[in-house]
Amino acid sequence: MEKLNHFETPLFDALMEYVNNNTIPFHVPGHKKGNGMAKKFFDFVGKNVLSMDVTVFEQVDSLHKPTGPIKKAQELAADAFGADATFFVIHGTSGAIQAMILSVMGENEKIIVPRNIHKSVTSGIILSGAIPVYMQPEVDKNVGVALNVTPETVEEALRNNPDAKAVLIINPTYYGVSADIVKIAEIVHDYGAVLMVDEAHGPHLKFNEKLPISAMEAGADICAQSTHKIIGSMTQSSMLHVKSKRIDINRVKQVMSLLQTTSPSYILLASLDVARMQMVTEGKELLDRTIELAEYARREINNINGLYCFGNEIVGRDGAYDFDPTKITITAKGLGITGHELEDILAKKYYIQPELADMYNTLCVFSIGDTKENVDYLIRALREISETLYKDNVEMSKALDMPEIPEMVLSPRYAFECSNIALPLEESIGQISSEFLMAYPPGIPILCPGERITREIIEYVIEMKNAKLSIQGTEDPNVEYIKVVNDLQILNITA
Structure with a gap:
């Protein structure tokens, strides 16, 4: 097989050719390279971005029937991520997950899923008419965070539901916890089922050996990734990766065409093209630096009174086969406050915006875009918050137990x-x-x-x-x- 040149960015290059030729647009969008855009928006965004905001024509290819630069860009992505086919997605990983489920599941067919799924999984189940069978993930009650499912839990679910068509797992979770996906893939395939993976928070895993194994490397049949979350594409841009042994790629094409807009953003598509190039050509070095920054932050946070940031010490527990160190989960109950309250202080007093907060934790996602300066500012802010709030013998609230999975009465x-x-x-x-x-x-x-x-x-x-x-x-x-x-x-x- 011909070795692909991952320094190429075919879609981005096609757009640059269009811009550099000073092509006169008698096509949508109506702002016509920014000339019709409101001044205050144009002044901030600039002409460069608006000049490449185009519609479907031969030079830039069609997302629904790619034959040119989009086709080549997706082939490069498939090669980079270890898939037989990759689809660019411009309606978020929620859309990719829905497409993943609709490509495999039919009405009244069973799909086994962990209870800590994202709502997009349930949306895909509703759209497909499939019947969910829920698995309970392991939970760390100290920090009140769901971990992952064990291979034993997956096998029990399949043993009790041998007619299940597919199993869907998360790799890794929002908080960075990975399952033993290699073993799970073997179990799922032994039962004749398809393994789907919500890898929204793992688009970077393939590109550094210090990270958990990626879904495609581990034997998954299809997985959805949020390229924009950790690596350098734009918000709302994602990828859907497919292996052809158990998945009908033509069916996936049909579903993607059914779900995606006929007016895709070429800015988002081009950002996927260059993000792939960046990861293949310099991803290891960029991620080495990201991991180093995250581990530095974790060490410093764990030296702050009243705060705790879990790391590799959880690996080996049930439901925690591996861990992605780029996720910084700051447990604040030692300060006598909730994760939401910590997020509120960081956002309103220090203008630091974390990714999310739950009852006990505030999550900061580290990526290739972080700097030592910004990380140091976060650490200083946390130290100041601790100095203000920390007291000896603070009464720490006990983690609330998630309710039992209720009885499913109707589909x-x-x-x-x-x-x-x-x-x-x-x-x-x-x-x-x-x-x-x-x-x-x-x-x-x-x-x-x-x-x-x-x-x-x-x-x-x-x-x-x-x-x-x-x-x-x-x-x-x-x-x-x-x-x-x-x-x-x-x-x-x-x-």
């Missing part, structure tokens, strides 16, 4: 689409949910459509709200009401 798709009525949360206990309840970020569902609402779930949601954590999923923005199934015929059958 998620049916419950989502059928007749419903809104009830106050406290009056919904015992009903079948028509909506989601989830802590966001990271978007992990506490309750999914089709599941029986329990008192434990409602009490957990109220505690989350009291802690000023974001609960989403309901049509009611204040999450005071939740829609429940109101189909009398169904309710009589399922009562």
